[in-house]
Amino acid sequence: MRIEHLKYLVHIAETGSITKSAEFFHISQQGLSQAIKRLERQLGVPLLNRQVNKISLSEEGKKLTAKAKDILLIYEELLMELQPSIKAHGQELNIIATPLLSKTILQRVLFAFFKKYPQINMNIVEQQPHKIIDQIIGLKNAVGILSARKNFLNKYAVLNRRDITFNKITECGVFACAAKTLPIANKSAITTGELIKYPIVVYNSEHHIQMLQELFQNDGKPNFKVVTTDWDFYQKTVASGIAVGVSTYLAKDFQKNGPFVNVPIETGNEFNLLVGYITPSKQPINPFLNDFIKILKKLPLGNSSR
Template sequence: MDIQHLNYLVDIAKTESISLTAKRFFISQQGLSQIIQKLENDLNVTLLHRNRHGVTLTDAGKAVVEQALEIVQKYEELLQVVQPLTNTNVQSIKGHLSISAAPNVSYNYLPEVLDSFNRKFPQVDVQVEEKQHFLEIIQQINDGVVDIGLVILPDYSYQEQILRVNATFEKISENPLLACVAKTSVLAKKKIITIKELSAYPIALYSHENYLSMIKHMFKDLSSLNISVKTSYVEVYKKAILDRKAVGLTSFSDFRLLDDEAIITVPIENSFKLIYGCFINSLNPVTEGFLSILKLVAAHKLTGKRVHKG
């Protein structure tokens, strides 16, 4: 059994499409179907339900994907451990890495990722540029202007957007949009909150264009909301939640906000999911090294995420 074949299966579980996964990994749809059939034969189970709309996991498929995720992550960790002992000295690699990133990804992931990357690739120059909307990042990737595009995509348009890009896409995390409240808030004990209920409270919003378009999709009309603050600064956003009892709207990947123990999360009924991902224009030791570090940092940070106790 090939580790890469497990990667294919994990990706199919995310996209629910053999054709989409085949496109993302630059292999033929027929070739990918044959790989999945071989996996099914090797394991003696049916992994996928196939229909005209795409594919879904069988119960056996869900169990296999759950284990495959652990295997793939352990394999990537293994590569990190043995890398210094291989014949390829990545510290001698010279080059340039250009990154276009959504603001929320930039300040929640990049500081730690770039610290590790700079230690591993000290002779690679890194240039980072923030873009307000994922469409700007997608355009830069398609134009070949940047090597890496770090985006946040809503699940309701996720597949449509990645099909527009001629690059490899790797999903880093997938988290629901949550309400964030102070522990002293009247909402703190709720097990779940509806969108209609949220409309009755002061709301704290980030000012990023992409984020606002997703919030507008959920509420339909932002003018109907009592917006307490609209800012790009996490500390200002946090103070609105703690001092003015506003309700924030974000995900578990908003580490700088949720690291504060005075803030807890409440699930939102019928909320959408935020998909954090990475477009890669060309796979090479530098971009693969960056992706590997990004995945490890994300996995480490998300293992400590807090869930609402209610």
Template sequence: MDIKQLKYFYVIAEEGQITSAAKKLHIAQPPLSYQLKNLEDELGVKLVERGSRSITLTDAGVILYKRAKQILSLTKSTVDELKDFKQGISGTLSIGTVSSSGASLLDSRLSIFHDKYPFINFEIHEGNTYELLELLNKGIIEIAIVRTPFNNSGINSIFLEKEPMTAAMVKDLNWTDSKVIDIKELENKPLIFYRRFERLIFKACHDLNFNPNVFCKNDDARTSLLWANSGLGIAIVPKSAIKLIGSSDIIYKEINNEELSTQITIIWSKTGYLSSAGKNFLELFSNT
């Protein structure tokens, strides 16, 4: 017994006539009658009572009819589900993100994506850029949202707009009412920053002939902001990271330095697996 035989039997049972069922199935009546007889012989039971104009299901036929309805329904839903998966309409998408990507980056895009693909679920892996690159290379995630700078060997990238760094501090450490400062103004002040930005920060300071006073280096922009919020120093973080710790009394000042900037970058492996859902997700950023 196969799916085709079940479908033939189900339509016969629904129509109540071999002739009508044959028309609906777009096949001739004799082959359909032959398929029904073969099914009965295979199962060893009589499925229908044949009348002059119609057929009536036997008790065995009623049982098979109910099962056929369930099986055909499950078969259709399975095929539809696989088609949806292939088209990226359903499934689970594994993505890695750095904490400093910020809510401002993904909120609107995720809403658009969810509205278009409501049956896509997400599995999120958080970490720093180097950790996410490792997860990407191992195939644990399909796509990563990271920050420059990083080694882009073997990966595809979509770079978003550049954003400046900001100096974050509590009121007691504030020295000016200006919302934009030069990095030279941070000379001799206790600085807190994510160590990935160390080279950028040191170069910007050295270009102006001073060494930064490093109070704390860490591995997360959120940590930098939490320490700054405690009044321990001045955090240097990307502008979009300022929402990471929610409401606080921190004062933010944009650092006016062209070289002291970073970019959010969407990356995926050149050789690794990328699902249809992943391709659909990348479309959110392709026109950025």
């Protein structure tokens, strides 16, 4: 039994087509068919049900395919662990993150990561949460970093999908981020009815705008004073007292970067956001990506106020 034969069988199971699998592996259909037949002879059982214009797995084929996926993952992980550290040269990690996370916690992860792996190349893409889910599938050495409400995770069945794995890091409440000169800064908590009286600065992303619209849906139309994708300008707008920001995971960043106060918004758990990362289930996690994830999980995230 050869590793290549297991790869062939798994791919045929996923595509239901010898033709597509042969094209994928750049071999002839005849060569692929013969490889599967050799595997069947070695095991002494039929792995495929062969009909005119239709291929399906036999019961034995289904059992072997399930085990083969585990074997292939272990095999890839073993190869990576056996590689000397010099192999890190030229390696590339693919990071897909929501815009605000990309400009906040991701930066801290990168600084710590590059101290250990200066030779690793990094490909970073900013996307909305639903696009992260679509793009992460099939990527090698990839991780998606996102924050989303539970209703979003349920809508896209993120927690129950087999092709991706979602790992929760923390759960955050919602905060109003305001300059210390504003009256709101003296409150221990604030309702959405009180908050809507203040102009709001909005980070111009579909996900953030939708969250704000739902947050104020029972209080009227909020005054979106400033809508921007410039993160520095966003923070300066809050610092100047021109408008109030609404966020979760950014609370600690605000405390470090300016004269801000983070006031919890009374929303119950309905608007809590889960901060976590997504990896493709069918791709092994190499040692470099594994260290990246370890750094990410160690960040001091979570609810914070003053």
